[in-house]
Amino acid sequence: MAKGERKAGGKPPAPADGAVDRIPGGDAPAGGFVQLLTPDGEHLGSVTTADGTTYSVDFTDEEYRGFYRDLVTVRRLDAEATALQRQGELGIWASLLGQEAAQVGSGRALRQQDMAFPTYREHGVLYCRGIDPIMPFGLFRGVDQGGWDANEHKFNGYTIVIGSQTLHATGYAMGVTMDGKTGSPDGEAVIAYFGDGATSQGEVNESFVWAGVFNAPMVFFCQNNQYAISEPLERQTRIPLYRRAAGYGFPGIRIDGNDVLASYAVTRAALDNARNGQGPTLIEAYTYRMGAHTSSDDPTRYRIASEVESWKAKDPIARVKAFLAKQQVADADFFAEVDETARKLALDLRERVLAMPDPQPVTMFDHVYPNSSPEVDAQRKAFDEYHASFEGSGH
Ligand SMILES: Cc1ncc(C[n+]2csc(CCOP(=O)(O)OP(=O)(O)O)c2C)c(N)n1
Numbered sequence: 001m002a003k004g005e006r007k008a009g010g011k012p013p014a015p016a017d018g019a020v021d022r023i024p025g026g027d028a029p030a031g032g033f034v035q036l037l038t039p040d041g042e043h044l045g046s047v048t049t050a051d052g053t054t055y056s057v058d059f060t061d062e063e064y065r066g067f068y069r070d071l072v073t074v075r076r077l078d079a080e081a082t083a084l085q086r087q088g089e090l091g092i093w094a095s096l097l098g099q100e101a102a103q104v105g106s107g108r109a110l111r112q113q114d115m116a117f118p119t120y121r122e123h124g125v126l127y128c129r130g131i132d133p134i135m136p137f138g139l140f141r142g143v144d145q146g147g148w149d150a151n152e153h154k155f156n157g158y159t160i161v162i163g164s165q166t167l168h169a170t171g172y173a174m175g176v177t178m179d180g181k182t183g184s185p186d187g188e189a190v191i192a193y194f195g196d197g198a199t200s201q202g203e204v205n206e207s208f209v210w211a212g213v214f215n216a217p218m219v220f221f222c223q224n225n226q227y228a229i230s231e232p233l234e235r236q237t238r239i240p241l242y243r244r245a246a247g248y249g250f251p252g253i254r255i256d257g258n259d260v261l262a263s264y265a266v267t268r269a270a271l272d273n274a275r276n277g278q279g280p281t282l283i284e285a286y287t288y289r290m291g292a293h294t295s296s297d298d299p300t301r302y303r304i305a306s307e308v309e310s311w312k313a314k315d316p317i318a319r320v321k322a323f324l325a326k327q328q329v330a331d332a333d334f335f336a337e338v339d340e341t342a343r344k345l346a347l348d349l350r351e352r353v354l355a356m357p358d359p360q361p362v363t364m365f366d367h368v369y370p371n372s373s374p375e376v377d378a379q380r381k382a383f384d385e386y387h388a389s390f391e392g393s394g395h
Contacts, residue, residue, distance in 0.1 A: 041322025105263025197228020
């Protein structure tokens with residue numbers, strides 16, 4: 001093999017360090033990342049990237065406690081959903097375990113007028129948008145199409161076709177510009193969520209081209225949780241994902257995805273840049289999927305226990321708890337009350353999920369289009385007649 005030639009399927013070389021990557025603070029993986037709260041709960045105050053941008057947060061004690069409450073709540077609700085699936089009450093569940101900080105930080109950074117486009121895993125962002133956590137459960141239980149009013153909540157429907165929502169978001173963001181709804185501090189910005197695996201999809205790369213060329217007011221928020229089901233990151237890319245942005249002509253930045261403060265600060269700044277006419281940013285939230293891809297997956301078949309253990313030490317919630325305790329702005333009573341409140345919410349969620357009525361099968365034809373269509377009407381009629389032909393069908 002000639003010098004410099006790469007063995008097909010071999011491990012990619014370590015990425016070369018560029019100046020923009022050298023960011024102080026934290027146990028950075030190759031390439032560095034923005035971190036404001038260390039795994040030990042040390043608040044770094046501010047961090048300046050090599051390009052001179054400074055990120056900082058300065059919340060009130062109440063606000064810091066609020067972040068903790070959000071993180072604990074979304075983890076508890078997620079655990080309840082996993083339990084419900086295991087008990088046969090949900091067909092499938094895509095857990096957010098380990099990704100709470102990326103989601104709560106970015107979700108709280110959204111201003112009310114901003115629009116978000118999720119995948120199927122953004123339960124934490126959904127919660128931050130003020131949507132009743134029950135809303136996606138009809139989809140996962142298979143009793144409705146799982147929807148909410150996207151315009152009312154500024155949160156689009158869950159999207160399972162990998163990467164497609166980045167195109168929807170880009171088109172929407174271009175529309176926001178055409179409608180004159182952005183370009184000022186009060187303007188609208190758009191965020192698209194996707195995973196590391198999605199970055200290999202044509203749609204995501206196409207959306208990068210369009211958003212870059214048309215200076216769309218948007219943020220691409222990639223939760224790099226290291227795996228696309230069983231495919232590890234090194235099968236998706238030869239360079240750190242955030243560096244892809246340079247090829248499309250807009251900034252890319254990597255954050256510690258397990259740090260809720262970094263997630264908040266960088267997303268808030270990127271959204272504000274977008275709404276102020278400075279175009280898109282790609283944020284790579286470097287995190288880890290602590291659970292299975294979905295409840296249909298067994299991760300022990302493709303990743304080793306020691307890797308999972310090493311990420312436990314970077315837990316997104318433990319560091320906020322350590323910070324609050326060190327600052328003496330939260331005591332044991334507070335932590336117990338947060339746990340108890342989250343437990344009650346989870347219990348309420350469980351009861352409401354179990355009470356969801358089973359639909360008549362024919363209702364699957366509802367909401368295919370906003371208005372009736374002759375084709376769907378004909379299919380509904382044929383299905384109804386077929387279903388009625390069975391004894392005991394209830395017709
Ligand atoms: C277009 C398309 N291809 C394949 C799938 C099957 N699929 C579901 S999830 C997934 C992996 C996605 O990985 P990633 O983008 O990293 O997101 P994560 O699930 O890790 O959050 C795949 C391939 C799909 N849903 N859509």
